[in-house]
Amino acid sequence: MRYTLCGIKYTMDFGCYDKDSGEVECYLEIPNPEAVGCVERFATFLSFLLVIVTFPFSLFECFKVVQEFERAVIFRLGRLRKGGARGPGLFFVLPCVDTYRKVDLRTVSFDVPPQEVLTRDSVTVAVDAVVYYRIKEPLNAVVRVADYSASTRLLAATTLRNVLGMRDLAQLLSDREAISHMMQANLDEATDPWGVEVERVEIKDVRLPVQLQRAMAAEAEADREARAKIIAAEGEIKASKALREASLVMIDNPMALQLRYLQSLNTISAEKNSTIIFPFPMDFLRTFLGGAAPSMSHSLPI
Structure with a gap:
């Protein structure tokens, strides 16, 4: 039986006998929800x-x-x-x-409020970020979500805490770009049914506790001092090797020592000081050293 009510067609069948169950079934055709009444x-x-x-x-x-x-x-x-x-x-x-x-449809940016996050190595940090998004499907943004802007903001704050909770403090400080890409992918996947496309996510600032900052500063200072001592020691080794090679050259050519002395006098006189330097012959000390002084015919500066 078919009938029409307010422009909507209904179909109802009675007396349909089912051989298997032996019962009479009744079917009611539900009207099309898109039909205009x-x-x-x-x-x-x-x-x-x-x-x-x-x-x-x-x-x-x-x-x-x-x-x-x-x-x-x-x-x-x-x-x-x-x-x-x-x-x-x-x-x-x-x-x-x-x-x-x-x-x-323009790109909209908003700041994610600072989130107190506990990292994987049990360090509490405060992190804030900025998110850029735009509407790519206007119908979904209006029909499928009550307030796409507020929903995206709340989801961004939750995603920030979840992503940072899986990282160590060292990774959080050094791999900001990787964390931003991971957060963008998670947000874009979650907001896609709403017609929202997350274009970019950036970590703005990571604030550490004051005590942790002092500890990290002390560690960095100690590390720099250790590297400075190692560099100074390596410099001393290289300088001693260079002096050894220079002494071998001067032994072969005694005039090289005299030329080095004159060069030193030239360097000192350029500074306009009152220091007086004169050479003292090493042969003069043979009498006191009992012949132990080296037999060199030149003079050394004293």
Whole structure:
């Protein structure tokens, strides 16, 4: 049996005998939820009639404009109109029966509030970040989530805590770029059903406790001092090798020592000081050293 009520077709069959169970079954065909009923048609007709009666003043309420970076999602008596989002430019709405919401397609940025995070090595740090996102599906952003902006902000704060909780303090301080990419991937996957695309996530600042900062500063200072001592020791080794090679050259050529002495006098005289330097012959000390002094015919500066 088929009948029509308010423009909606219903089908009901009685007396359908089932051989297996021996029972009479009754089937009821559920109407299509997208079908427009007579009440909706009547309300739409009255809206058109109101536009015609109040013409041309009704044009100010019927024609709307959205910018190049905006889209309009239109609802007619609570139902989403076919054709997708309108815009950019001019579009038509009926008064009293049509409502619309504007969606901004530009990239939006917001700061994630500082989050107290416990790292994997049990260190408490405060981390804040900045997130850049945009709307890629205006219909999903309006229909599937109540407030896409607030939902994205709350999800970003939760994702930040979850991602940082899986890292050590050293990784948190050195691998900020990897953490940002991981957080962006997680956020983009979670917000994709809402029509939101997360474009970029950046870690702004990592604040450590004061005691931990002092401990890390002391560790870094000790490390630098150790490296400085090692470098100085290596320099002494290289200098001693160079002096050894220079002494071998001077033994082969005694005049080299005299030239080095004159060069030292030239360097000292350039500083304009009152220091007086004169050579003292080493042969003069043979008498006191009992012949132990080296037999060199040149003089050394004293």
